[in-house]
Each structure stands twice: as C-alpha cells, then as structure tokens.
Amino acid sequence: MRAVRFHGRGGQGAKTASRILGTAAFLEGFVAQDSPIYGAERRGAPVAAFTRIDTLPIKQRGAIVHPDLVVVADASLVQDPAARVLEGIDERTAVFVNSPLIAEQFQAKTSLPGRLTTLDLTDIALQQFGKRGAISALLGAVAGRLVGLQRESIREAIARELADLGLAAAVIERNQTTALQCYDAVPAVPLETGSPRPIVPVLLRTPTYEPPTRGTAGITAGPNSAIRSVAGWRTFRPVLRPDLCNGCWLCFANCPEGAIAIKPDGKPAIYYPHCKGCLDCVEVCPTDALTVERETEAAREA
Ligand code: SF4
Ligand code: SF4
Numbered sequence: 001m002r003a004v005r006f007h008g009r010g011g012q013g014a015k016t017a018s019r020i021l022g023t024a025a026f027l028e029g030f031v032a033q034d035s036p037i038y039g040a041e042r043r044g045a046p047v048a049a050f051t052r053i054d055t056l057p058i059k060q061r062g063a064i065v066h067p068d069l070v071v072v073a074d075a076s077l078v079q080d081p082a083a084r085v086l087e088g089i090d091e092r093t094a095v096f097v098n099s100p101l102i103a104e105q106f107q108a109k110t111s112l113p114g115r116l117t118t119l120d121l122t123d124i125a126l127q128q129f130g131k132r133g134a135i136s137a138l139l140g141a142v143a144g145r146l147v148g149l150q151r152e153s154i155r156e157a158i159a160r161e162l163a164d165l166g167l168a169a170a171v172i173e174r175n176q177t178t179a180l181q182c183y184d185a186v187p188a189v190p191l192e193t194g195s196p197r198p199i200v201p202v203l204l205r206t207p208t209y210e211p212p213t214r215g216t217a218g219i220t221a222g223p224n225s226a227i228r229s230v231a232g233w234r235t236f237r238p239v240l241r242p243d244l245c246n247g248c249w250l251c252f253a254n255c256p257e258g259a260i261a262i263k264p265d266g267k268p269a270i271y272y273p274h275c276k277g278c279l280d281c282v283e284v285c286p287t288d289a290l291t292v293e294r295e296t297e298a299a300r301e302a
Helices: 014-027 075-079 103-110 121-129 136-147 151-164 169-185 250-254 280-284 297-301
Strands: 002-009 031-037 046-054 069-072 094-098 115-119 208-210 218-220 236-240 260-262 268-270 290-294
Touching: 002 014, 002 075, 002 136, 014 031, 014 046, 014 136, 014 151, 069 075, 069 136, 075 094, 075 103, 094 136, 103 115, 121 136, 121 169, 136 151, 136 169, 151 169, 236 268, 250 260, 250 280, 280 290
Parallel strands: 002 069, 069 094, 094 115
Antiparallel strands: 002 046, 031 046, 208 218, 236 290, 260 268
C-alpha cells in the first residue's frame, strides 16, 4: 500500500492532483482510491486529499493518518495548525513541499520531520503559464515520481483529469509538458513503509436529530467532524442577542457548517469551533438578533 496525502489551499488543485495520481496508478494496473476533504467553499482555505495505491483491494477508507508521502502545495500550510500537515509524519515519511527553498533550508526553518524534497512549482507555473493558479498537474506529476509511477501514465492521467475539467487541448498539452519537467526535476525517494503502521480510529462528531416540531426534521453534524476546527478562518463572528430572537430557526437552516444547534428553549446556540464566519446566519436573521463582532484571539480561544 502507498498512502499519499495532499495538502493545499482551495483553488490550488490538490484534489485534482490526487485524482491524477490515482488515475496514473490505475493505468499501471494498480488498485487506486482517492478522496478529498474540504473545510468549506472558500478559496484559500486548507484542503486535503488522499490517494491510496495497492496491488490488492483497498479496504481502508477516509483520511490517511499515517502517510508514506505528504505533498504540500503551499509552504505556508506547514505552520498552520488548522491544516494538520504534520499529523502522522515521522522520519520514514517522504515529504514534498512547493517552496523556493532547498530542502535543507526548509527543514532548518520548520523542523519538519521526514525526508524532504522541494521544488518551486509556483515559480514554474508562473513562468510557463504566466499566472498563479491551479498547479494540479505539477503536483500530480511530482507525487507520481515520488511513488515510482511512470512518466507515460502520468501524462495520460493528466490528459484524462484535465479534460474532465473542460480544459482545452492546448492547455492540457502545456500542463503535461510542464508537469513532466517537474517529474524529471524531482529525485525519486524510495518510500519506506517498514512495519505496518497502526490504524488510528478517528472519532467523528455524532449527528444530532432535530425532531420535526417546526418544518421538516433535520439531522445535523459538523461536516468537517471533530477532527477539524474552522475557528481560525473567522475575521468576524456572529453573536446572538437572545432577547431579540423570535426562534424562527432560519439561522439554523441556513448555516452551511451545521454550526448552529437549537437549545431546548428553542433558541439557537452557535458552536464556534465549526463556525467559519461566513455570516450567512446574520444575513437571514429577520430580527437582527445576530450581530457581527470582530474576531479576536481571546474570543477564539474562549
Ligand atoms: S457565520 Fe453563521 S452561518 Fe456561517 S458558519 Fe458561522 S454560524 Fe454558520
Ligand atoms: S434567525 Fe435570528 S430570530 Fe431566527 S432563530 Fe436565528 S437568531 Fe433567532
């Protein structure tokens, strides 16, 4: 089994990179599985994607807790606790970071464990495409190189996955050419899986059932589960003034994060670790019972 975890920010293409890797592995006759996990629909928010590759049927599902390879699309994520880049990394883990620093410099700066490789994919993309944007093909190619897949399967996988996204043939070809340059620029790092690593059960937040006392019944759960707090994303937070609340539950129904629960008295309660600060609840509140306050570190930690 090869377990690869991608970290990126919304819009950088980590999910597509994980698909490219999985498709390339599939083209070489492996069993492959890939899945993303999003924090929210916001550009720039940390996202992760997972690819498992094996010669046998893959029975594991969900997040990869002990990766063999970690691919980081944005160096700033390494220091961001919300991104959880360091989770499960040990000295055996191969790590790739998109950074202008050479591996030794980056390692000294961050104390990253693992065997590190770097390449400035953003600069390469700027030179080749003339703009910042998705670097999915480049990331996928580097990951393919590091897990030992072949050039031709990477090329074909890029064509398939980028065509699915509706990109023009000329753009796909440019991505393929640039991605394979990145493939060649990264030295292969033999992955060491050693003895099997323990499978750590991840505790998910238990869904709650809201009885149909008003409207329809609802089943809610923080879509990111208890393993990921989005509190660090807020610049503003919604704050309830209970005396103005008429108990209409519009805020509850509109919260995209399932961060609002209804208390026994019928009034809403905001669960701040899962509130990303989109302020949709404030928008829909008909009585101005939800106000907006500037986020502070003290409030975040309370
Ligand atoms: S701001 Fe309101 S709607 Fe947005 S996540 Fe937080 S509680 Fe939910
Ligand atoms: S939308 Fe406003 S009035 Fe309605 S339950 Fe939420 S806070 Fe109360």
